[in-house]
Amino acid sequence: MGGILIKNGHIIDPANRVDARRDVLVEGGRIAAVGTGLSAPDAQVIDAAGLYVLPGFVDLHAHLREPGREDEETIRTGTRAAAAGGFTSVCAMPNTTPIIDRATGINYLRSATQRDAVVNVFPAAAVTVGQQGKEITEFGDLIQRGAVAFTDDGHCVADAEIMRRALEYTAMFDVPVLDHCEDPMLKRDGVIHEGRVSMMLGLRGIPAVSETVIVARDIALAEYVGGHVHIQHVSARRSVELIREGKRRGVRVTAEVTPHHLALTEEACLNFDTNAKVAPPLRSEDDRQALIEGLLDGTLDAIATDHAPHTDIEKDMVFTEAPFGMIGLEFAFAVCHGELVATGRMDLAMLVARMTAIPAAILRLNKGTLSVGADADITIVDLGLEKTVSRGTLLSKSYNTPFLGKTLRGFPVHTLVGGRLVYSNGRIV
Amino acid sequence: MIEARKDEKPLEFRQEHLLGLEYLAREEIECVLQNAAAFKPTLDQKVKKMPTLLGKTVVNLFFENSTRTRTSFEIAAKRLSADVINFTVGTSSVAKGESLLDTARTIEALGSDIIIMRHSCPGACHLLASHLRSAIINAGDGCHEHPTQGLLDMFTMREKKGRIEGLTVTILGDILHSRVARSNIWGLTKLGAHVRVCGPRTLIPRGIEELGVQVFYNLEQGIRDADVINILRIQRERMDSNMFPSIREYRLLYGLTHERLRFAKPDVLIMHPGPINRGIEISQGVADGEHSVINQQVTNGVAVRMAVLFLLRQARAQKTELEKAE
Incomplete structure (x- = not known):
């Protein structure tokens, strides 16, 4: 086993402050050396001239749908999609059928992952049993079995006292609680951002304040009990401001933002495109700008895809009946690069940090770097590579995205997980 | 009263569907109103039928209760000699699990040329328009348009x-x-x-x-x-x-x-x-x-709906001829 030598690439490794032309030698599943003019006679050579060599991306938020909704996605297809998008680690959301809220669920997930996954899968478990919002789960046991975070994602933890106890209890294990911040009483049957487009289309709105009141509550609770609260998929300007203030006060609050909230607005719903229906909803241009500013100043720590596959059958419905969610793993980098780096608003190193070392740190994963000795999770990206998001090329089992048919730029060409090449030039190896 | 504007070129209506007034140009709205004015006197004629839609099938597909709109469309279509089918769907068939698109495809397979739909969800007519060949007329989609x-x-x-x-x-x-x-x-x-x-x-x-x-x-x-x-x-x-x-x-x-x-x-x-x-x-x-x-x-509703049916039919026919010519 001679390892892999990645030659002539431009390395960006934010954790080690490397942004330069370097070679990377991978041996025994780990990064053996990073330097100039490396040679290894037995190694397989990947010529990365003109390409960027990055730590593998870490996604804080993906729905792999297994067990239960294998018609939408499986661990096999979802992790292949991840590899194609340059993600070498994904945190799998627990809102499957059954919900991952006890030992049996997480045990199943671990064995299925060992069998089918081509990237690292880190399970999140539910905050409450059955995500019913009533009883907290066995956090300690679930952590021992591999849960890296707790979330009722898909739903908000609506009961403030339950959220308090969850934060208070998980703090002793130093594990974050991830909250989907949408007050169900304010959301009601809303399907779209309450704003200009909901007004025009006569669709029931979800006001931005439905997110903001929960963000404010979560920050106040985390400040009081000292846990780590992580705000999922921030969508509204006011939420960004509250998180900024919370951080200034020293609260252990982190936050993620999705590529779609960074790139799209409520306008994407104007033609009743159910692929643009997502929770929280795509909001106004003002909100979008606030998200970008938040990502630039670090108020929003990480980019997370909230990859949420749904079948054509589910999405070919009237807007109010179609489910919330869109896929994102395979083109998250291209969307963010196009929106942030190509426009000159963010440098590439910061984008890479927000997709690698920072999300890894939020989950306390020893991932997201190219340090010598680290797991060799590596993504090699061609910033000039153009691809059209299409049914023919997506590896995900579902195609629900408003980017379908759009041509984007900046895609991974090789993805290594644990030193093994799993994706190369459009194919799973 | 409405006067024909002889000095201007005739108004044109180019829509394949009538999904909402948001999507119509001012001239297209004027065109409907002008044609409705022409149809209105025919409502008082002894013989009220005209052959405009002879041999065409118009389906009233109503997912919400409506007497006046459905009847108005039915009379308008019958005045134009269309075959009119009323298809009133209770909530029960939604409970049976058939999707809106499947219901609509079934109706199209039965031979519809124009589907007039009322549905409780905004955008329901857009969904049909993007998947079917029939001309779709929105007879009310939730809180969106009528x-x-x-x-x-x-x-x-x-x-x-x-x-x-x-x-x-x-x-x-x-x-x-x-x-x-x-x-x-x-x-x-x-x-x-x-x-x-x-x-x-x-x-x-x-x-x-x-x-x-x-x-x-x-x-x-x-x-x-x-x-x-x-x-x-x-x-x-x-x-x-x-x-x-x-x-x-x-x-x-x-x-x-x-x-x-x-x-x-x-x-x-x-x-x-x-x-x-x-x-x-x-x-x-x-x-x-x-x-x-x-x-x-x-009363005016009948004349206006006759105009809409006529203009959609005409726009379709022109489009088909253009495609043939190409």
Whole structure:
């Protein structure tokens, strides 16, 4: 086993402050050396001239749908999609059928992952049993079995006292609680951002304040009990401001933002495109700008895809009946690069940090770097590579995205997980 | 009265579907109104049928109860000699699990040329239009649009007032849940009317000023010097609790009575899309009074729907010919 030598690439490794032309030698599943003019006679050579060599991306938020909704996605297809998008680690959301809220669920997930996954899968478990919002789960046991975070994602933890106890209890294990911040009483049957487009289309709105009141509550609770609260998929300007203030006060609050909230607005719903229906909803241009500013100043720590596959059958419905969610793993980098780096608003190193070392740190994963000795999770990206998001090329089992048919730029060409090449030039190896 | 504008080239209607007045150009709206005016006298002819849609199948696909709109479309299509099928779908068949698209595809497979649909969800007609070959007419999609109602309202205004441009039109009531309000706003603003919306603050969507309307919460101010008041039905079936305190309070603040009518212009037109809640949003006296054109609206609805059916058929035929020529 001679390892892999990645030659002539431009390395960006934010954790080690490397942004330069370097070679990377991978041996025994780990990064053996990073330097100039490396040679290894037995190694397989990947010529990365003109390409960027990055730590593998870490996604804080993906729905792999297994067990239960294998018609939408499986661990096999979802992790292949991840590899194609340059993600070498994904945190799998627990809102499957059954919900991952006890030992049996997480045990199943671990064995299925060992069998089918081509990237690292880190399970999140539910905050409450059955995500019913009533009883907290066995956090300690679930952590021992591999849960890296707790979330009722898909739903908000609506009961403030339950959220308090969850934060208070998980703090002793130093594990974050991830909250989907949408007050169900304010959301009601809303399907779209309450704003200009909901007004025009006569669709029931979800006001931005439905997110903001929960963000404010979560920050106040985390400040009081000292846990780590992580705000999922921030969508509204006011939420960004509250998180900024919370951080200034020293609260252990982190936050993620999705590529779609960074790139799209409520306008994407104007033609009743159910692929643009997502929770929280795509909001106004003002909100979008606030998200970008938040990502630039670090108020929003990480980019997370909230990859949420749904079948054509589910999405070919009237807007109010179609489910919330869109896929994102395979083109998250291209969307963010196009929106942030190509426009000159963010440098590439910061984008890479927000997709690698920072999300890894939020989950306390020893991932997201190219340090010598680290797991060799590596993504090699061609910033000039153009691809059209299409049914023919997506590896995900579902195609629900408003980017379908759009041509984007900046895609991974090789993805290594644990030193093994799993994706190369459009194919799973 | 409507005059043919001989000095201008004939108005053209190029739509393949009628999904909403948002999507029509001013000229297309004018075209419908002009054709409706031509159809209207035929309603009083001894023999009322015309062969325009002979051999064509028009399907009324109604997922929500409606007597007046469905019947109006049915009469309009029959006057044009179409075969008309009424397909009223209760909520039960949704419970059986058939999707809207499958239901619609089945109907198309049975041979529909035009599908007229009412559905409780905004955008339902868009979904059909993007998947089927039949021409789709929106007969009301949730709280979104009800374009033929908007057209017949404008037709009636123009018939009575001789113009639309410059008229002050107050739309009164539950704007938030009203497809009639949205279609009126799109159409009237395109034709140059001054449009006001008036109602309780909880029933007026935020940001509606962007559509070029003025917002009033006070009835007397909202109808001051109005040429037309278009009163919306309080849709109790759509309402969550707590959108306003009570029917009683609604009547106190927004019920249109003779007493209040004096704030409007002396020759104000009173319109209502029906069905009306007598004694709630409109008093008995106003509903039946000299200003009311509620029944003429219903009659005009047939002429307007004939025009829409005719123009959609014509636009389709022209498109087919063009494609053949290419």
